[in-house]
Amino acid sequence: xxxxxxxxxxxxxxxxxxxxxxxNDLHVxxxxxxxxxxxxxxxxxxxxxxxxxAILGESGCGKSVTAQAIMGIxxxxxAHVTRxxxxxxxxxxxxxxxxERRKVRANRIAMIFQDALSALNPVYSVGFQxxxxxxxxxxxxxxxxxxxxxxxxxxxxxxxxxxRIGDYPHQFSGGMRQRVMIAMALALDPEVLIADEPTTxxxxxxxxxxxxxxxxxxxxxxxxxxxxxxxxxxVADVADRISVMxxxxxxxxxxxxxxxGRPAHPYTKALLESIPRLDFKGQQLNVIxxxxxxxxxxxxxxxxxxxxxxxxEPCRRDPAPPAYNIAPGRTVRCHFWNEVAGV
Amino acid sequence: xxxxxxxxxxxxxxxxxxxxxDGVDVKLRRGxxxGIVGESGCGKSTLAKLLxxxxxxxxxxxxxxxxxMTGLRGGDLRRxxxxxxxxxxxxxxxxxxxxxxxxxxxxxxEIHSDVVPRANRARAVQELLEIVGLxxxHINRYPHQFSGGQRQRIGxxxxxxxxxxxxxxDEPVSALDVSIQAQVINLLESLQREFGLSxxxxxxxxxxxxxxxxxxAVMYLGRIxxxxxxxxIYERPTHPYTQALLSAVPVPDPRLxxxxxxxxxxxxxxxxxxxxxxxxxxxxxxxxxxxxxxxxPILAIRERSDHPSACHYAEPRYLMA
Numbered sequence: 001x002x003x004x005x006x007x008x009x010x011x012x013x014x015x016x017x018x019x020x021x022x023x024n025d026l027h028v029x030x031x032x033x034x035x036x037x038x039x040x041x042x043x044x045x046x047x048x049x050x051x052x053x054a055i056l057g058e059s060g061c062g063k064s065v066t067a068q069a070i071m072g073i074x075x076x077x078x079a080h081v082t083r084x085x086x087x088x089x090x091x092x093x094x095x096x097x098x099x100e101r102r103k104v105r106a107n108r109i110a111m112i113f114q115d116a117l118s119a120l121n122p123v124y125s126v127g128f129q130x131x132x133x134x135x136x137x138x139x140x141x142x143x144x145x146x147x148x149x150x151x152x153x154x155x156x157x158x159x160x161x162x163x164r165i166g167d168y169p170h171q172f173s174g175g176m177r178q179r180v181m182i183a184m185a186l187a188l189d190p191e192v193l194i195a196d197e198p199t200t201x202x203x204x205x206x207x208x209x210x211x212x213x214x215x216x217x218x219x220x221x222x223x224x225x226x227x228x229x230x231x232x233x234x235v236a237d238v239a240d241r242i243s244v245m246x247x248x249x250x251x252x253x254x255x256x257x258x259x260x261g262r263p264a265h266p267y268t269k270a271l272l273e274s275i276p277r278l279d280f281k282g283q284q285l286n287v288i289x290x291x292x293x294x295x296x297x298x299x300x301x302x303x304x305x306x307x308x309x310x311x312x313e314p315c316r317r318d319p320a321p322p323a324y325n326i327a328p329g330r331t332v333r334c335h336f337w338n339e340v341a342g343v
Numbered sequence: 344x345x346x347x348x349x350x351x352x353x354x355x356x357x358x359x360x361x362x363x364x365d366g367v368d369v370k371l372r373r374g375x376x377x378g379i380v381g382e383s384g385c386g387k388s389t390l391a392k393l394l395x396x397x398x399x400x401x402x403x404x405x406x407x408x409x410x411x412m413t414g415l416r417g418g419d420l421r422r423x424x425x426x427x428x429x430x431x432x433x434x435x436x437x438x439x440x441x442x443x444x445x446x447x448x449x450x451x452x453e454i455h456s457d458v459v460p461r462a463n464r465a466r467a468v469q470e471l472l473e474i475v476g477l478x479x480x481h482i483n484r485y486p487h488q489f490s491g492g493q494r495q496r497i498g499x500x501x502x503x504x505x506x507x508x509x510x511x512x513d514e515p516v517s518a519l520d521v522s523i524q525a526q527v528i529n530l531l532e533s534l535q536r537e538f539g540l541s542x543x544x545x546x547x548x549x550x551x552x553x554x555x556x557x558x559x560a561v562m563y564l565g566r567i568x569x570x571x572x573x574x575x576i577y578e579r580p581t582h583p584y585t586q587a588l589l590s591a592v593p594v595p596d597p598r599l600x601x602x603x604x605x606x607x608x609x610x611x612x613x614x615x616x617x618x619x620x621x622x623x624x625x626x627x628x629x630x631x632x633x634x635x636x637x638x639x640p641i642l643a644i645r646e647r648s649d650h651p652s653a654c655h656y657a658e659p660r661y662l663m664a
Contacts, residue, residue, distance in 0.1 A: 058520040159610075173611045174383075203382035203547065205608045208591035212607060230521060233550075233593030237600060256597045274525035276554030278592050279599075281573060284532070285525035285554070291490050292520075 004107060004137065011100060015090030020224050021047040021070070021109075021192050026084035028062075028069050030295075031077060037295035039065040039079070041248035044323070047192060047224040054227045054235040054256075056271075057245035060292055063228045066245075067194050070226075071111050072101055088192070106137050110185035114197035116177035120169040126153075126180045127165035133187040152183040156213060175206035179213070186217060193218070196228045211238060232275055236260060241329070244268045247293055247303035249320070254330040264332040264341040266308045302334070310336050346373045347406075348508055348541050349394070349427070354403035356389050360616040363389040365565035366403070368642075369543075371509065376535065376542040378556030378573075380549055380588070384612055385562040387545045391513040394543060395429045396420065408508065425455050428502040432514035434494035438486040444497055445482035448472070451504040458505055471500040476530060492523035496530065503534070511543045516551060528555060549592050553577050561585045564615055564623040567642055571650030581648035581657035583630045604661075622654070630656055 008014075028040035040062045047053050055063045068074045070086050072093060085092045088108060093101055113119045121129055130152060131145035140148065146165065153161035156179040169177055178198060185193060195214065199207035215238060218225050229235060235242060235256070242259045244252045244267065252265035263269040273286035290307045293299055299306055305315040314335050315321070323331040326341075334340060349371040356364040364386045371377050381387045392398040394405060396412060405412040407427050415423055428451075431437035438447055449468045452459050459467045469479035475496040486494055495515060502510050512531070516524040532555065534540060546552050552559060553573055560570040561582065569582040580586045587606040594603070608627050613619055619626045625635035632655070640653045647658035 058522060175611060204549070204591045205382065205587060206611070207593075208605065208607050211593075231593070232521070232595040236595045236597045237593040239597075260595065260597050271521060272595065274522055275595060276525075276528070276548075276550040277595065278550040278553060278577070278589070279594050279596070281553055281577075285529055287525045287529060288522040291492070291523075 004103065008103060008107060011091050011096070013091045018087065018090030019046050020049050020089065021045075022087045023066070023070065024085045024087070026066065026069060026086065027082045028065050028074065028079055029082055030079050032296075035296040038248050038298065039295055040069065041298075043084075043245075043248075043250055045243055045250070047226060049191065049224050050218070050222045052218070052225045052227060052238055052240050054229060054239035054242045055245060056229060056232065056235055056242055058230055058292060060295065061245040062248040063245050064196055067111065067196050067226065067228055071109065071194060072105060073111075106133065107188045108190050109192040109194065110188070110190040111194040111196065112178075112181045112185045112198050114200050116174070116181045117169060119181055120177065122169055125166045125168055126172070130180075130184050130187055133184065137188055148187075152187055153180070155217070156180070156183045174202055175209060178202065178210050182210075182213065182217070186221070189221065190223065192224045192226070194226045194228070197230070198227075199234065200229070200231070207234070232272065244271075247298050248295060249303065249333060250323075251304065251334070252332045258327075258330060262341050264326060264330070264337040265334045266310045266340050267304050269340055270309075310334070310340055312336065347371065348373050348408055349543070350406045351394070352404045354390070354393060354405065355401045356393055356398055357401045362565045362615050362618060364393065367565075367567055369560060369567070371541050371543060373508070373541055374535070374539050375557045376544050376555055378552035378559040379543065379545045379562060380547065380552050380559060381562035382547060382588075382612060384564075384615060386565040386615070387562050388513055390562075391429065391511050391543065391545050394511050395427055396424050421454065425458070425505040426507050427509040427511065428505060428507040430495070430498050430502045430510060430512045430515045433518055434491050434498055435518075437498055438494055440486055443483050443485060444472070444489075447486070447497060448500045448504055451501065455505055467504070471503055474503065474534070475500045490523075491519050492526055495519065495527050499527075499530065499534070503538075506538075507540075509541045509543070511545070513545045514547070515544075517546060517548060524551070531555065549589060561588065564612065564618050566623065566653065568624065568654070569650070569652045570642070575650045579649070579659035581650070581652040581659050582654045583628050584624045586660050587629070630654075632656070
């Protein structure tokens, strides 16, 4: 088991003091019949060990594509990474040969998805699918792989794991399937877990179970977590830092308390004002007028300007607002962030 | 009691062994919104279908504006139905992709031909488009030319076509992005004020339901377990299931982290084909006593609760510390 880690540590460029994960100026485009869709348009992110970074945004903002680019599971074509780097401990994964990247992917960076039913293979038992990781990546025997799989299912608290190891995905409930997927992702003890809308398809009481489990496993393992979601309630509960995405860009990045307490980008602010609250009954909801832009035809200047209440002349002109560094650990892509944050 | 526009008594729908809806009493007054919340499989969508007549009840009664709906047939049923219309969850599959928007919204007039004379129908459809915030010029477009939020507006226009008094909304905003959700919720609220509509608003999102509802009913395994005005349900819940459900909803305020009592339920909802004995919630309840496995608690006001709750030990428990 130590061999694989020694092997990974020996990849040229590995720097144990470099950030756990760092994404620089990432660009992904989809070449389609209707033109080139710039799904990810210059994204910067970083993640520290044991930290939870939430990527928050609505459909089509590029949050899932960013995650898939980090994992190296984009379908090419139509998707092409055209610029940028994804550094894991200093090594740029985008320039790593596929054979080595595959090892990093399984052993160091893992991912779970929204829809466990389509992420799991319906024709193999869950025991076989988890065991496969140990057999392929660790060269374990069938018996050992099975024993480890049962341990893992126990850890994600599947009742009577020993009896359920031979069951197929369809025999589990939605919440239990999500647990199976988490078990698979954590099998090889990754340092980074990317969770793409892990609880969106689940009922709220099951969501609470799954988020609690993820938090616990994260603490035990000192694992960095990238949580991709549109749910501002979940984010407020678990995130340390937040990157808000709109039309392929991170428009605001800040520690969780700052985002909710004093949002500095008009989009973040409008989102927060447009959600109904459980803890009090508000008046009319604030509305963000219009629709997000088509990614084949993003507005000039700031992509949010046609929907923005603060927009003025400079917002409609190229170049798009740069990432203003407004406080330690806080950036915002808005020329008028002063006005928005009420500074 | 003349202001009650919809009332069900002992409403039951069984699909073979599956007890999807098992004895539901609801009352809806003119101009109010009754929210119905519950998780997958609690029977809320089956209830919606029963109310608009898309499913026939196994037992029980549904009164719309004082008229019994169950047992009606043919023209009588058709005429009664026009007072209660429905908005569906999925704006992608609930509109026929091969029909124009004008045909979709105008289709109710084909069935109820006496509502608007044929010559005025195009005008009526254009008015409906305008009412829901779409351009009347788009009458000849197809559903795929609209975004999700706009499609939901088309669904709402169709539901309004027969000028109903009651609209049953089954998860009308859950397929939409948050910024679009707010637009549709505000539209539903302004239509209610303008036309004096009464809504049954079914959703799994407790925050959305609180926002829009005057009264709320909580469902679990085919039954209503607690009902009351919104402050009774959200601030003084007395049924352990309601309490667990509310405590599980994440609140968009990081300052509350660690300050809220979270009740995490163990396991999954039991099968509605084989519900537990006694109180249906007792297998997952953190308050359960031996009595709960034997005696089925009725939905009633008890000593320590000011609103109906189906728990022997109903009393308010506060969730904010």
